[in-house]
Amino acid sequence: MLFYTLPFFVFFIILTGLMCVLERYDYRKIVLLIASCVFYMWWNPIFILLLLFSIVLNYLVGLGLGKTDRVLWRRLLLVASLAGNFGILAFFKYANFIQDNTLVILKMLGYHPSWTTLNIILPIGISFFTFQGMSYTIDVYRHKLGICRSFLDFALFKAFFPQLVAGPIVRATLFLPQLDRPNKLCFDRRAFALFIRGLAKKVIIANNVAYFADFVFASPQLHGSLMIWLATFAFYVQIYCDFSGYSDMAIAVARMLGYHIPVNFRRPYFALSPADFWRRWHISLSTWLRDYLYIPLGGSRKGTLFTYRNLMITMLLGGLWHGASWNFVLWGGMHGVALVVHKLYVQVKEKYIGVGALDENPVYRFFCFLLCQYWILLTWIPFRVLNTNDMLFAMKKFVFFDFAVDIADKGLGEARLFSTVLILAAFYLVHTWSQFRKGLDIRLAKMPVHAAFVACVVFGFVLFFLWPSKAVPFIYFQF
Amino acid sequence: MRLAGHLKCSIRNIIKYGFIWLIICMIAGGVAAYELTTVTYMFGGLEIKRIYYIYKNLHDSTQKQPEIAVFGDSAVMNGIDCKLLTAGVAGNPVAWNLSSTGQYVSESMMITEELPDTVKTIILGVRVTLLIKTPDELSQTRAIPYKLYGFRISPDVVRPFEENGLEETVRSLNSSQFANVMEARSWVMNSVDTQVRKVLRKDLNLESATADMFYPSPYTKHVSEETLMKTANKQFRRRTADMGRINPAMRNLYDAFGEMAKKRNCRFILIVMPEQPLHKKWDDPEFYASLNKAVERFSAESKFEVWDFRELLEGNYFVDLVHPDSDGAKILTGAICEKLNRGRD
Numbered sequence: 001m002l003f004y005t006l007p008f009f010v011f012f013i014i015l016t017g018l019m020c021v022l023e024r025y026d027y028r029k030i031v032l033l034i035a036s037c038v039f040y041m042w043w044n045p046i047f048i049l050l051l052l053f054s055i056v057l058n059y060l061v062g063l064g065l066g067k068t069d070r071v072l073w074r075r076l077l078l079v080a081s082l083a084g085n086f087g088i089l090a091f092f093k094y095a096n097f098i099q100d101n102t103l104v105i106l107k108m109l110g111y112h113p114s115w116t117t118l119n120i121i122l123p124i125g126i127s128f129f130t131f132q133g134m135s136y137t138i139d140v141y142r143h144k145l146g147i148c149r150s151f152l153d154f155a156l157f158k159a160f161f162p163q164l165v166a167g168p169i170v171r172a173t174l175f176l177p178q179l180d181r182p183n184k185l186c187f188d189r190r191a192f193a194l195f196i197r198g199l200a201k202k203v204i205i206a207n208n209v210a211y212f213a214d215f216v217f218a219s220p221q222l223h224g225s226l227m228i229w230l231a232t233f234a235f236y237v238q239i240y241c242d243f244s245g246y247s248d249m250a251i252a253v254a255r256m257l258g259y260h261i262p263v264n265f266r267r268p269y270f271a272l273s274p275a276d277f278w279r280r281w282h283i284s285l286s287t288w289l290r291d292y293l294y295i296p297l298g299g300s301r302k303g304t305l306f307t308y309r310n311l312m313i314t315m316l317l318g319g320l321w322h323g324a325s326w327n328f329v330l331w332g333g334m335h336g337v338a339l340v341v342h343k344l345y346v347q348v349k350e351k352y353i354g355v356g357a358l359d360e361n362p363v364y365r366f367f368c369f370l371l372c373q374y375w376i377l378l379t380w381i382p383f384r385v386l387n388t389n390d391m392l393f394a395m396k397k398f399v400f401f402d403f404a405v406d407i408a409d410k411g412l413g414e415a416r417l418f419s420t421v422l423i424l425a426a427f428y429l430v431h432t433w434s435q436f437r438k439g440l441d442i443r444l445a446k447m448p449v450h451a452a453f454v455a456c457v458v459f460g461f462v463l464f465f466l467w468p469s470k471a472v473p474f475i476y477f478q479f
Numbered sequence: 480m481r482l483a484g485h486l487k488c489s490i491r492n493i494i495k496y497g498f499i500w501l502i503i504c505m506i507a508g509g510v511a512a513y514e515l516t517t518v519t520y521m522f523g524g525l526e527i528k529r530i531y532y533i534y535k536n537l538h539d540s541t542q543k544q545p546e547i548a549v550f551g552d553s554a555v556m557n558g559i560d561c562k563l564l565t566a567g568v569a570g571n572p573v574a575w576n577l578s579s580t581g582q583y584v585s586e587s588m589m590i591t592e593e594l595p596d597t598v599k600t601i602i603l604g605v606r607v608t609l610l611i612k613t614p615d616e617l618s619q620t621r622a623i624p625y626k627l628y629g630f631r632i633s634p635d636v637v638r639p640f641e642e643n644g645l646e647e648t649v650r651s652l653n654s655s656q657f658a659n660v661m662e663a664r665s666w667v668m669n670s671v672d673t674q675v676r677k678v679l680r681k682d683l684n685l686e687s688a689t690a691d692m693f694y695p696s697p698y699t700k701h702v703s704e705e706t707l708m709k710t711a712n713k714q715f716r717r718r719t720a721d722m723g724r725i726n727p728a729m730r731n732l733y734d735a736f737g738e739m740a741k742k743r744n745c746r747f748i749l750i751v752m753p754e755q756p757l758h759k760k761w762d763d764p765e766f767y768a769s770l771n772k773a774v775e776r777f778s779a780e781s782k783f784e785v786w787d788f789r790e791l792l793e794g795n796y797f798v799d800l801v802h803p804d805s806d807g808a809k810i811l812t813g814a815i816c817e818k819l820n821r822g823r824d
Contacts, residue, residue: 187498208668222713418675419668449497453504460508465516465667 001042002474003249004199011039012253016185019257025182029156032257036161040125043165047123050088051159057084058133059154065140066147074141081137085130093127095120097324125165127321129158131288136172138292145173153179160259162250166243166476168264168284175259183258189452191255193441196459198248201241203463205427207472209234209241212420217385220394224404227417228397232377234420235384237427240269242475243282269376270435272368274338277376289318307343312336322383327391330382338375513660517627520663527666529579529689530624536575536692537593544597546572550587551604553580553697554752557802559604560812561693567816575692578604584732585617585648588636589625591739601740602815603733604750606801607770607789610777611722614729616647619654619662626659635742639735643728698802710800711757718762723769725777737783747783753792753811755800786818 001008015035022028041048061081065074090098095118106113136157139145148154157175216223216231223231247264254261264283271277278286294314300307312333319332349357358364378398385391434440444455521531536542547568549559555578564574577590587603594601617640626632632652640648654662677685688697702710733749740747751774759767778785791814796807803811 189497189501192498192501416668416672419671422671449500452497452501456501456504457508457511460505460510461512462508463505464509464512465664467664469662469665 001039003246003253004203007042011035016256019185026152028183029152029179033152033156033159036156036159036164039161040159040164043124044121050092050123050126051129054085054088054129054133055155055158057081058137058158059148059151061137062140062147062154063149065137078137078141082134085134089126089130092120092123094324128167128169129164131169133158135169135288135292139172148172148176160254162254162257163261166246166250166474168247168250168261169288170261170284174262178259185258186255189445191252193444194248194255195252196444197439197441198245198252199463201245201248202474204466205423206238206241206245207468208423208466209238209420210472211416213238213384215416217390217394220385220390220397225397225400225402226405228394230417230421232381232394232398233424236377236380237424239380239475240265241427246474246476267431267435269373269431270369271372272365273372274335274342274375277372278335278339285318285321289314293317308340311339311343315339325386327382327386331379334379334382516660516663520624520627520666522666522670526580527624529695531628532690533577533579533590534593534628534630537595543573544595545575546597547574547600547602548591548594548598549574549576549578549602549604550582550590551578551752552582552606553578554606554801554803555604556580556688556695557698557798557804558752558808558811559815560808563809563812564816567813568819572599576695578695580697583615583617583621584736585636585640585652586621586625588736588739589630589632591743592631592633592636594743598743598745600746600748600819602748602750603736604752606752607754610725610729610751610774611770612729613726614643614645614732616645617651618647619651619658620665622651622654623659623663626654627663635739639732643731694808696805696808698798700798701804702799707757707799711761714800715758715761718766720763720765720769723766724773730777734781737781740783749781749783749785750815751785751787751789753803753807754789755797756794757800786815788814
């Protein structure tokens with residue numbers, strides 16, 4: 001069930017209707033939990049059992065951790081939780097990947113075993129809710145969070161539908177306290193404007209530019225550098241608008257229901273360095289990786305080389321989190337290399353030029369911006385093009401520009417080159433404007449009522465024409 | 480009482496922020512756009528305009544209606560000059576070129592439904608590709624202009640596609656008005672591409688081609704030898720002996736078109752359009768041997784006339800790999816006139 005489809009609107013109207021009628025907060029939570037289960041089961045009912053298993057496992061481990069102070073027992077309980085969570089993730093997400101790679105290795109060694117392919121279906125949102133569960137048990141283990149005794153509260157924390165299938169990965173420290181006090185439905189203009197922002201990003205921008213990116217990347221070897229550049233740029237915008245659009249809508253829906261979900265993006269395409277990018281992109285994942293992987297590995301406390309190693313491990317695993325493919329590992333590795341090189345550069349710069357030198361220089365900042373965004377663009381190629389030969393070809397054409405600029409016959413049929421360029425230009429205009437001035441959603445939330453009405457009529461008009469007839473699922477649903 | 484009070488409070492909360500009104504405004508904008516779609520649609524792309532232009536002319540009782548109707552894709556738009564046809568055929572019957580870019584058989588059949596009773600001869604020009612390959616499905620996007628502008632779609636048009644398992648075509652032809660309007664929204668995006676293409680492709684005569692009932696000829700400028708070879712390298716695939724046969728489904732569709740023409744008391748002629756001789760460099764010679772036999776058999780077995788003009792034009796009579804130039808059109812139209820006149824004798 002997608003946030004922008006008719007079934008969701010009907011579902012949401014029924015849900016909010018029930019929430020309005022129910023006065024007791026406990027009843028509201030029960031309704032919300034049932035609604036969340038329905039939301040999840042809409043995709044494939046059987047996998048609710050998996051979600052239920054994850055809820056029960058983490059809940060029981062949490063209770064167990066609350067009952068004992070013995071280090072050994074606590075460690076065992078934590079291991080049980082991690083094994084359970086990683087176990088379902090390994091089976092449902094990585095089993096095919098492990099099997100395929102094992103087969104390749106065995107063939108290289110001269111063995112030719114006959115295996116039955118498992119063909120496991122990847123349950124939607126599995127990476128998100130397992131990471132969320134692990135963050136709870138780790139926090140309880142570290143005494144950073146009190147245990148949650150209410151099964152209803154814990155189940156709602158795990159299954160809360162706005163963030164269930166594609167994040168943000170909400171931490172228990174943030175969400176569980178919200179369940180202790182009565183929620184208040186909040187149909188304010190801010191929530192509305194945020195939802196509209198997400199809808200515009202997903203439907204108007206991401207879904208429309210996807211046509212062109214799909215057209216070129218379906219067979220990159222038929223195209224020259226210019227088309228590869230444009231398609232990469234289209235995907236760069238598509239994935240941002242797709243994912244951040246979903247996050248905006250999730251935050252808005254949660255706000256309407258009276259809950260707060262933290263922001264997941266802070267205009268990452270204005271980042272000036274790789275580190276800056278990861279402070280702005282998929283914040284809930286990057287902070288998760290920082291708190292539960294990078295810092296436990298030693299962070300930057302054990303010397304320079306260990307810091308680089310930790311960065312690389314974190315980014316490689318972060319890449320693998322996205323999907324069971326070497327492409328995502330490469331993607332993570334490229335970001336890891338960028339972080340290491342940047343860290344090294346900062347150290348050298350601070351040593352020879354001085355701390356904070358050049359940081360305020362606009363020319364230097366612009367150069368940093370271009371370099372950082374160039375690298376980010378390049379990293380999206382392995383993320384998008386899964387076939388190795390196609391990927392290498394596209395990367396080669398991206399890096400070594402061939403100057404084969406023949407676009408006259410490209411604006412036909414499926415390609416939609418020129419309309420895509422127009423949408424990309426419009427996106428960058430609004431995005432840049434929002435970076436330096438207030439965002440359009442904030443303006444919509446604050447403008448006089450009559451002006452907001454006119455803006456909504458215009459938006460409805462534009463949305464009707466630019467809403468593609470082909471439904472494009474959210475990219476991050478596959479993770 | 481408390482429940483009612485709580486409910487009232489919640490509803491007041493929703494109304495207070497104007498939330499409902501904002502949604503209503505958005506829906507109003509969407510409804511206005513829906514209503515405007517049909518009107519604005521014709522400004523979308525050049526192909527769309529041409530369909531509308533054809534429809535308008537077929538229903539314009541103030542002008543002399545045609546006796547010969549010519550159908551086909553852009554190769555026919557460029558290859559058959561209906562002014563010359565009118566002048567060249569004995570009795571000077573008015574001939575109209577009703578072809579459009581990428582016109583499918585289903586589209587030709589839809590236009591045929593709208594033909595006035597004055598039409599006595601229907602000519603369908605097809606390229607070799609349209610004889611040997613499986614018929615393409617008519618997408619909803621292509622069907623929309625016909626449906627929005629009021630073309631009648633009778634069971635006679637739909638049946639052959641049903642019988643040949645072209646499900647998407649049947650779906651497109653039977654789609655609801657609501658579905659058509661929703662699909663018609665794509666004109667906004669398409670028009671951007673069409674307008675830019677108009678600026679970039681100076682070799683195309685697209686604008687005037689949309690509004691010409693005799694010789695639309697959108698491709699006017701010869702491409703260079705270098706571009707020709709480059710495009711051929713990219714597009715041509717080696718055709719082998721086993722490909723030199725008439726596709727059965729395609730044949731059924733042409734038969735159905737022939738039957739439709741017969742019902743209207745029209746003579747139906749299928750013309751195999753001239754092919755760029757450059758093809759021969761890529762194809763197996765056996766392909767041509769088997770295709771020649773297949774076309775001969777097709778001609779002998781069909782209930783309509785099949786005129787084979789594949790070898791009619793030299794390479795220099797083509798502007799590119801597909802489209803004859805105006806001199807080529809003169810030769811081809813002359814050959815058609817000659818055959819038509821011979822038939823009358």
